[in-house]
Amino acid sequence: xxxxxxxxxxxxxxxxxxxxxxxxxxxxxxxxxxxxxxxxxxxxxxxxxxxxxxxxxxxxxxxxxxxxxxxxxxxxxxxxxxxxxxxxxxxxxxxxxxxxxxxxxxxxxxxxxxxxxxxxxxxxxxxxxxxxxxxxxxxxxxxxxxxxxxxxxxxxxxxxxxxxxxxxxxxxxxxxxxxxxxxxxxxxxxxxxxxxxxxxxxxxxxxxxxxxxxxxxxxxxxxxxxxxxxxxxxxxxxxxxxxxxxxxxxxxxxxxxxxxxxxxxxxxxxxxxxxxxxxxxxxxxxxxxxxxxxxxxxxxxxxxxxxxxxxxxxxxxxxxxxxxxxxxxxxxxxxxxxxxxxxxxxxxxxxxxxxxxxxxxxxxxxxxxxxxxxxxxxxxxxxxxx
Numbered sequence: 001x002x003x004x005x006x007x008x009x010x011x012x013x014x015x016x017x018x019x020x021x022x023x024x025x026x027x028x029x030x031x032x033x034x035x036x037x038x039x040x041x042x043x044x045x046x047x048x049x050x051x052x053x054x055x056x057x058x059x060x061x062x063x064x065x066x067x068x069x070x071x072x073x074x075x076x077x078x079x080x081x082x083x084x085x086x087x088x089x090x091x092x093x094x095x096x097x098x099x100x101x102x103x104x105x106x107x108x109x110x111x112x113x114x115x116x117x118x119x120x121x122x123x124x125x126x127x128x129x130x131x132x133x134x135x136x137x138x139x140x141x142x143x144x145x146x147x148x149x150x151x152x153x154x155x156x157x158x159x160x161x162x163x164x165x166x167x168x169x170x171x172x173x174x175x176x177x178x179x180x181x182x183x184x185x186x187x188x189x190x191x192x193x194x195x196x197x198x199x200x201x202x203x204x205x206x207x208x209x210x211x212x213x214x215x216x217x218x219x220x221x222x223x224x225x226x227x228x229x230x231x232x233x234x235x236x237x238x239x240x241x242x243x244x245x246x247x248x249x250x251x252x253x254x255x256x257x258x259x260x261x262x263x264x265x266x267x268x269x270x271x272x273x274x275x276x277x278x279x280x281x282x283x284x285x286x287x288x289x290x291x292x293x294x295x296x297x298x299x300x301x302x303x304x305x306x307x308x309x310x311x312x313x314x315x316x317x318x319x320x321x322x323x324x325x326x327x328x329x330x331x332x333x334x335x336x337x338x339x340x341x342x343x344x345x346x347x348x349x350x351x352x353x354x355x356x357x358x359x360x361x362x363x364x365x366x367x368x369x370x371x372x373x374x375x376x377x378x379x380x381x382x383x384x385x386x
Contacts, residue, residue: 001273001274001275001293002273002274002276003270003271003272003273003274004269004270004272004305004313004316005312005313006025006195006262006313006316007312007313008027008028009025009181009195010025010258011024011025011257011258011261011266012024012025012026012176012254012257012258013254013257014185014230014261015169015173015174016229016230017165017168017169017172017173018164018168018222018227019164019186019187019221019222019226019227020166020169020184020185020186020222021184021185021186021228022169022173023182023185023265023266024175024176024179024181024182025179025180025181025183025195026178026179026180027180027199030178030197030199031197031198031308031314032197032198033284034197034282034285034306034308034314035197035200035201036197036315037201037204037205119289119290119302119303119304119317119318119319120155120157120319121289123291123302155325156216157215157216158213158214158215158216159211160209160210160211160212160213161210163186163191163214163218163219164222164223165222166184166209166210167210170206170207170210175202175203177199178199179202180195180196180197180199180202181193181194181196181202181316182194182202182206182209183261183265183266184209184214185228186219187222187225187228188228188265189217189218189221189320190265190266190268190299190301191214191218191320192209192212192214192317192319192320193266193269193316193317193318194212194316194317194318195313195314195315195317197306197315212317213319214320215321217320217323218320233250235249235250235253268298268299268301269299269301269318272292272293272298272299273293274290274291274293275290275291275293276288276289276290277290277291279304282306284308284309285306285307285309285314286306286307287304288304288305288306288307289302289303289304290302290303290304290305291329292321292329294329294333295326296323296326296327296330297323299320300320300321300325300326300329301318302318302319302321303316303317303318303319304316304317305317324363327359327363328363331359331363334348334349342356
């Protein structure tokens with residue numbers, strides 16, 4: 001497990017619109033031999049084949065295409081591309097577009113992948129291979145059923161266009177000349193981090209933030225919370241004697257803001273240790289997804305990244321989990337760590353088996369237990385209370 005390393009990226013002063021705060025990220029040096037562009041898919045639902053008799057269905061308005069080169073020549077960004085399909089379904093019906101795998105190689109130096117769907121697949125399929133042994137609590141029907149041992153896993157999210165104020169913020173805020181990313185905050189709660197290799201890529205992909213997915217917590221924050229405070233730099237004129245003094249004071253203010261952002265505002269994202277899974281190799285680059293340690297009552301983010309041969313982030317996109325999603329992930333992770341043995345998991349969590357069974361039921365995982373298991377412990381609990 002390792003933390004996120006944003007070496008080479010620097011946070012610039014934030015821009016505020018209502019409850020939305022955008023923090024630009026600029027690069028010391030762009031990644032010239034990896035470029036991204038967007039591919040629009042329209043409003044059709046997007047089932048993705050992730051294995052035999054298994055699909056992941058999501059709203060997929062766009063995909064990213066990564067293009068890499070061996071020698072880092074100068075290259076222009078592709079930009080967002082829109083194409084018409086003469087075989088598209090009528091507007092009155094729901095069209096379907098089948099994607100074969102989350103990440104698919106389209107050419108020798110070109111890879112198409114579905115942003116955030118790659119990371120969400122990692123969360124939705126978290127340890128869902130089932131137990132290695134058929135313990136008493138698990139039924140053979142659950143282990144060998146159509147969906148493996150679990151029913152279809154469903155989570156909810158909001159598209160960026162539904163996040164109040166985000167569209168206006170993206171439209172009016174300034175894009176820095178060297179900007180390669182942005183941190184999106186809702187009522188100063190980190191909603192998402194987005195990083196690309198090159199400033200031209202960011203300018204082309206900036207509007208896609210409205211098509212990305214955001215958690216329910218963020219949607220509620222911008223809807224219910226008041227406008228956030230704008231952090232303004234204040235320089236005392238008593239110590240300014242020349243332009244050199246002014247430049248030094250400005251540099252100090254910028255450094256103070258960057259330090260405050262990285263150590264305070266973004267600490268929940270940068271200090272957690274993540275479990276990484278490699279998805280695809282692209283010469284000196286690796287496309288991966290990561291899961292958090294599922295810390296209760298703290299920030300937990302899932303995401304996907306492209307790193308170079310030195311581990312530096314070239315591309316990054318994150319999604320903040322709700323507290324309910326964190327509890328589900330923690331329960332499943334602890335079960336998997338104990339090879340799905342109910343008693344051993346209960347001992348690790350410091351609870352009784354009946355309480356753990358009720359937790360599984362309240363988290364929506366009661367279908368994983370043998371029929372009658374939760375009901376039996378509920379009846380025992382009622383008897384003790386009575």
